[in-house]
């Protein structure tokens with residue numbers, strides 16, 4: 001079922017979400033299906049449960065070819081629950097981000113370039129990945145939602161924050 005995505009300003013987006021404690025339940029399966037349906041409908045690269053008003057540490061992301069990020073490399077379709085993120089170096093890379101909770105806008109956001117992340121899949125099995133670049137960016141963006149952080153809070157240069165239709169190529173270094 002396609003769910004309404006909360007927009008920035010809704011206080012539910014600012015909560016620190018609760019860990020999932022029970023796996024393999026019909027409630028969790030239904031939540032993930034709603035998240036997939038909603039993300040697909042809106043062509044998102046990822047979605048966090050708090051964005052549909054669910055106070056749990058659940059994110060999904062992925063998509064081989066995303067029309068909203070046409071130049072981005074493929075990221076495997078992933079369910080990540082109770083995630084833990086560890087940067088593997090001090091190196092940061094900046095890139096454009098958008099968010100389904102901040103429609104119509106883009107911002108230039110620094111993220112860790114090299115990242116290890118782990119967590120549970122929907123059946124409660126632990127997994128870990130070492131990633132970089134766009135994959136690392138997507139994970140950091142989605143997991144930020146679980147701590148009540150939206151990407152505009154990460155923007156350092158507000159000359160590079162604005163409406164998609166107004167931002168020009170020469171603002172991209």
Ligand code: NI
Nearest residue numbers: 098099100101
């Ligand atoms: Ni987002």
